[in-house]
Amino acid sequence: MTCPPDVAEILLEILDLGLLKARAAGWAGDAARAAVEADHLHNLPRLIATFRPELLRHYWEAERTAYLATLTPDAAEAFPPLWDRLRAHVERPAAMAAAG
Numbered sequence: 001m002t003c004p005p006d007v008a009e010i011l012l013e014i015l016d017l018g019l020l021k022a023r024a025a026g027w028a029g030d031a032a033r034a035a036v037e038a039d040h041l042h043n044l045p046r047l048i049a050t051f052r053p054e055l056l057r058h059y060w061e062a063e064r065t066a067y068l069a070t071l072t073p074d075a076a077e078a079f080p081p082l083w084d085r086l087r088a089h090v091e092r093p094a095a096m097a098a099a100g
Contacts (some may be wrong), residue, residue, distance in 0.1 A: 002053035
C-alpha cells in the first residue's frame with residue numbers, strides 16, 4: 001500500500017528532525033544518545049515505503065512510547081507538534097486503508 005501523502009510528509013519531518021538530533025549527539029560524543037535517536041527512527045523508512053496501518057500503530061504505540069521514556073520533558077519538545085499532526089492518522093486506520 002502506498003503511504004498517504006499527508007502521513008508521509010509528517011513521517012519525513014520526524015525522520016529529518018530525528019536524524020539531526022542523532023547527528024548532533026554523535027558530534028557531541030554521546031553515542032548512547034545517538035543510538036536512542038536512531039532506534040526511534042529506524043523503522044520509519046520501511047513504514048513510508050510499504051505503508052500498513054498496523055505498522056503506523058506500532059510506531060505510535062511502541063517505538064514513540066519507548067523513545068519518550070528515554071527523554072526528559074524538555075528534550076522531547078521538538079517532536080510533539082509532529083506527533084499531534086500524526087495522531088489523527090493513527091486514530092483512523094480504516095480511512096488510511098481505504099486511501100491505499
